[in-house]
Amino acid sequence: MVFPIPHDSTPILEVTDLQVELVTADRVVRAVDGVSFRISRGETVTIIGESGSGKSTTAMGVLQLLPHDLAVLSGSVKVGGVDLLVDTDAARRIRGRMVSLIPQDPMTALSPVHSVGKQLTGAVRLAGHPRGKARARAVELLEAVRIPRPEEQLDKYPHQLSGGMLQRVLIAIALAGHPVLLVADEPTSALDVTVQAGILDLLLELQERTGIGILMITHDLGVARLVSDRIHVMKDGRFVESGDAEQVVEHPREEYTQRLLAAVPQLGTFDEDTPVEVPA
Amino acid sequence: MATYIAKRVGQSVLTLFLTITTVFVLLRLAPGDPAAAYAGPNPTTEDLERIRAQFGLDDSILVQYGTFLKGLVTGDLGTSFSFQAPALDVVLERLPYTITLAVSAIVVTALVAIPLGVWMARRADTAKEFGANLLTITGQSMPDFWSGIMLLTVFAVVVPVFPASGFTSWGGLVLPTLTIAILQIALISRMVRREMSTNMAAPYLTVARSRGVGERALTWRYAMTNSAIPVLTALGTRFAAMLNGVVVVEVVFAWPGVGSLVVRALETRDYPLIQATVLVTAALTVLVQLLIDLAYPLLDPRVRLAKTAKQKTAPAVAAPEGALA
Ligand SMILES: Nc1ncnc2c1ncn2[C@@H]1O[C@H](COP(=O)(O)OP(=O)(O)O)[C@@H](O)[C@H]1O
Ligand SMILES: [Mg+2]
Secondary structure (H helix, E strand, O other), X not given: OOOOOOOOOOEEEEEEEEEEEEEOOOOEEEEEEEEEEEEEOOOEEXXXXXXXXXXXXXXXXXXXXXXXXXXXXXXXXXXXXXEOOOXXXXXXXXXXXXXXXXXXXXXXXXXXXXXXHHHHHHHHHHOOOOHHHHHHHHHHHXXXXXXXXXXXXXXXXXXXXXXXXXXXXXXXXXXXXXXXXXXEEOOOOOOOHHHHHHHHHHHHHHHHHHOOEEEEEEOOHHHHHHHOOEEEEEEOOEEEEEEEHHHHHHXXXXXXXXXXXXXXXXXXXXXXXXXXXXXX | OHHHHHHHHHHHHHHHHHHHHHHHHHHHHOOOOHHHHHHOOOOOHHHHHHHXXXXXXXXXXXXXXXXXXXXXXXXXXXXXXXXXXXXXXXXXXXXXXHHHHHHHHHHHHHHHHHHHHHHHHHOOOOHHHHHHHHHHHHHHXXXXXXXXXXXXXXXXXXXXXXXXXXXXXXXXHHHHHHHHHHHHHHHHHHHHHHHHHHHHOXXXXXXXXXXXXXXXXXXXXXXXHHHHHHHHHHHHHHHHHHHOOOHHHHHHOOOOOHHHHHHHHHHXXXXXXXXXXXXXXXXXXXXHHHHHHHHHHHHOHHHHOOOOOOOOOOOOOOOOOOOOO
């Protein structure tokens, strides 16, 4: 971790023995098979694994956003001490207020027929700001995610903005309700490599400023190495290796982790303008 | 925008011209003799020739077409053989009845089909939804003459709550409207359901849910707004089709609209009346289509802004071209 943030000992998120079974017409897939992890204030915990290993299902399970007719969850997911699997209404209350999602593909994550401003002020109003002050707060949020000329951007529609800009808008939207935890499901994998570092940089800066916890999902060990305090390596729904970021990246125990390490390009720096290093 | 409208209006006029020309020629190539239809039983050759001369049918098609075009510019569509009155007037007199029926049917359709489709999308795979689904399939496969006669039998004959035919009071509007609406509700509600299901499974909806947007707003403000274009297109296209005269329903209920008029005009080979009917209804259809096209930019910012902002990302939803069918 690059920023020296004192850790509060009570976890924001505590996941214990989470299992997710996906029930489809012809079969049942145990996409998540008994994973446990915790995230405290100011921490970034990363789940890394290859495609199909169950990362998104874990993230969506934490947010209780898996379709009810598809997913059966067991174990426990405690946010601020409340078990979302027991109190089934709790997830609805905390989404956007305590926990927010940063989606994988910003291009499809906003309603195409509503303006950026409408969707952002909507989130601001859900967070309890009165209508009259919503626009000012929206501008503030866009400034916080370093979007140039925020007033202008509010009137734009999603198709008028680049992927990187949209991801910043989505981060602003996620922050509208002052959450304590961000769930970021591959927040940079749909973006041009040149803007990936800028988004990660922004997330870390926001974390430094607010002490927000981050659950980072990625298949990219380069990303994991840069942002994580702890890393869990996921394969076939289980964590095959867990530990401090440094340790997992520098001294991977599992062959699977070593393969991931070898397979991915590594981000060189956080500077948005600097081209990304190509893997050796 | 102005050029877009001008272009679309130009297209529409050309479409109308081609339609009426095709009808003009085909009518005269088709078998059947208008003169015979008016001459009464056992006409003599002289009778027929006199009638042909009177109707201008002894000229060549080209001459007839020239006369027709000349009349067209001045708004004169000829004299109906059977009504012995200006064909256009005969059609325009009937038009309000067809428009009334079409408006009534489309309003009922929209009011029932949209909530029903949304409800089905939200209750997907439940027993109730299965029942509703079955009903819409039944409605979809029921021929309109059959449902019309059933409604007529039950509500005008067995329990006479509504008049059986004609348009003598507003009550007379009920049964023909229902007859048309049954089929349209079945079709449109299934389409609404399909569109809503797609949009409710879209990533942006999950992301909106993740920021605490409530289910009601997700359904109506997000999924419905995104479904609006295809649904409104379908409603508009159906409405345009109804303006051509809902022939079967008009005949079953003796509704004095253009649908029943065109049946009579065809029976008697009343060329000017057929031409006037085609021209008027085609013009209305084209007009409604034009209004639908003009509504796209209002509903979809990707269409609205496509010209002004030069974007590398193409609009995900292209405006359907002339869905006139
Ligand atoms: N909607 C779904 N229906 C059925 N199986 C699914 C569905 N979504 C994901 N899965 C299965 O669950 C497993 C985990 O998927 P996912 O969590 O998306 O992996 P990851 O995010 O790591 O790529 C995969 O085997 C995938 O095939
Ligand atoms: Mg995934």
